[in-house]
Amino acid sequence: MKRYILGRLLQTVITLWILATVVFFLVNVLPGNPGRTIYGNTAPEVVVEKYNRQIGYYDPAITQYGRAMKQLFTLDYGNSWRFNKPVSSVVWPAFGRSAKLAILALILTVPIAILAGRFAAKRRDSLLDRTIVTTGLATSSLPEFVTGSLLLYLFCVKWKIFKAFADPPAGTSFFGQWRYLLLPAIAMAIVYFGYVARMTRAGVINALNADYTRTATMKGLSPRQVMNRHIMRNALGPTIAVVAVQIGYLFGGLVMIETVFNYSGIGSLLLKAIVQKDMPVLQATIIMIGLVYMLATLAADLLIAWLNPRILLKAS
């Protein structure tokens, strides 16, 4: 196990390094002059030159690459070119907001989806099973902005139960925030529910058909004991892997939801940074999103290995 964890950690570090390198090259390939971008077209050349020299724009590529590596490890990306303040004070709040939403969405989706998948598997081919599978398939094939807009119309415009702005005003109490966040979280949950549920269902059906399940039943365990002690442990591997990938996606890929609900998460920040050529913010957000992706998959792999130690054998 120790060996496996170390190996996986090393893999994560290497992937992160590759990601940072790719981002570095992208940033350097994209056209743009930082001084000019900051001071605008009317600023005198001297000012632009001075600024560029100050941030090391003319340094040899290798020096700049070294700086990018240092930034990667300190997570300090200096000043934003657009907001005129440190990158961290722009990225962290956005990251926090995204995290809040993503975690709420996960809490809504994962337990219910796993229960639904398990339920469907136990009664496979019944009407209830088909309903769960079909509904899951239908809702996950709808794009999240469609679901989001529909929810927005129903709950905010028609029935006025929720706020149309997902960003709670400053000072809203911890529990007061749910009125703002719940709707976008539900929109995300609707999309992911089907996916997680179907994955769980497939895993449970697989485990139900396995010989060890027969052994457990023949031992005289009740169906519930068989399910809880013997089946779920073996069935959840694929579900955990899927959820991990989705965590990454929930953090970074939600530009649509954020736009529909006017929520300034890390997805919208990334988009803004691209449009405005705010390179330090761009770099920092990509690295942040990458980091979440990698930590989520790392956690998932370790969890899967803990549940099913045979994985360790295959991996080594």
Place this chain on the structure above:
Amino acid sequence: MQPALDVRDLEVAYTVRGIPRAVLRGVTFEVAPGEAFGLVGESGCGKSTTAYAALRYLPRNGAITAGQVLVDGKDITGMDAETLRRFRAREASMVYQDPGQALNPSLRIGRQLIESFTLLGQSKSEAAESALRALRRVHIAAPSSVMDRYPHQLSGGMLQRVVIAMALACNPKLLVLDEPTTGLDATVEAEVLELVKELRRETGAAVLMIAHNLGIIRDMCERVGVMYAGKIVEHGPAGAVFDHPQHPYTVGLLRSLPRRGARKHQRQLATIPGTLPLIGSILPTCVFVDRCPLADETCRTVEPPITDLGGGRWTRCHYPERIGELAAPEPSVDIAMLAPSAAGDGLLELSQVSKTFRQRGADIPALVDVELRLAEGETLGLVGESGSGKSTLAKTILGIESRDEGGTVALDGKAVAGSTMARSADEKRAVQMVFQNPDSALNRAWSVRRILTRAVRKLTGVKGEAANTRVEQLAAHLRLTPRHLDLKPRQLSGGLKQRVAIARAFAGDPRIVVCDEPTSALDVSVQAAILNLLADLQAEQRTSYVFITHDMGVVRYLADRIAVMYLGRIQELGPTDEVFNGPNHPYTEALLSAVPSVDGQTRERIVLSGEVPTPANPPAGCVFHPRCHRMIQGVCDVAEPPLVEVRPGHSMRCHIPIEDLARLQQADTLGVGA
């Protein structure tokens, strides 16, 4: 006395595409307390369904449609879920085929075993104590360390002991064994069977045993039922049924076995024409009528009654007195020419062939200094436990694995490259292979015609119309009809699939065909057809075979010479009769004694202690010495004996001189077989 298991007119149906289809058509038998009853028959006959129905465990689409199953007087067919659960926890247990799958891969052995005891109402700590005792009872030497392991960390034999320990947790009145040793090595199988025998004496549990291997049933059971198409067609004491069968199906089954030392040049194996009726077929009269050589009008119109033959024997046949009319098969080719001739020129010669795998920087010698010769038209049998290097040797001959530097493989006296890639087209064509599992060896998306056409094109370079003609000739030669050519592998039975795989190997008129357990997944009557086919092809084309198997009866029937392998080394190499009659290498002796014979045991089983050592770290001295029952302290554990010729054409790797081995083995046995 009340029977431990009383199955009365049991009928089971599986619902397929909405229609219930009969699988068991009225099965009736009893097992007395302390008695062992065996059910035999080919796959699809309903023996496993019967076993599972005895504990009322049926697939989702299965249902008991009629009849009763009484265990210790209680009818389990009418039990509610909770009563059934308690019945399974306390009164009956099962041991399964494939113990590696039967245990939960993600839970420690201890946890799974303890669970069986907590179900009986024991506390956690009591259950842990009981679990340790249970492991000791099945002769597991270090029980507490085994409790901490996961299933994938134990060998098949160990896992089956754990499953047995689990099954005995409740001191069951009824123990059902479903193919408990299928897939295990012969020596491990022997150990497990001895253990079951011992525990049976100890617990007095009634045993219902399912096995396709008739020898095991004869060895383990007092009475036997022969099943066909969901019915027991013959019933009686195991010895009597196997020695003097009274139903045409039993006769066919027994004649299709290579037994009593039969050899390919002496007689052809009998096959049972036709195929098993599909489940759910309507069989109003005798279930075997379509395949029975004795069948007449009565058989087609009147259901045969149970004919009592006395002594607890009965048969479901109209004409038990006509059994003697069943004729032995007429050979289709001149099998006499298959008799081993004086060894001709070496077609294939291996000298100093070794193969070392590297894993995590460590050397793992899988083959060590193999010396072999194979003549034209000869069959060399390769036997040994799993991990002995049989398959690596086959792959090295084929060039799938490249041998180590220094060894040579010569074809017709000409050295060939180590890797297939570096061999010429002719050399590739000359050596072909037939695999154990035709399902994964054939492209399932292709028709038989396409599979064979590709083989013909690739191997012979023939194209277009000529290739088509060649495919049709090939198919006809392998007794495949033109209809089969347009089917896909999944539409064929196991035997037909293997026939296609053999046809593929013969597409380019090979000189040597390596067969890796080609019949181990097949039923005996189908196996007989495949073995006959291989023998016929050999008689016609003088093809040589390297035949890997774990079935001693099969290797004795087909092979001219046998090489016994252990830990990558050839331990004994000699003519088939000499290897079977002895004197043998002690390992061969143990291997031969381990095999349960359908004709009854003739020598004391030698149970090998311990497990096969890992090739990465072979024992010093003779690699077999830690498990050898004739080991000489201070000799065998010091130096490895060389492979020396003890008689003309018969070599052995043993420190004990052949005369001494002969004397020692004479003392222990009167020779095996007839």
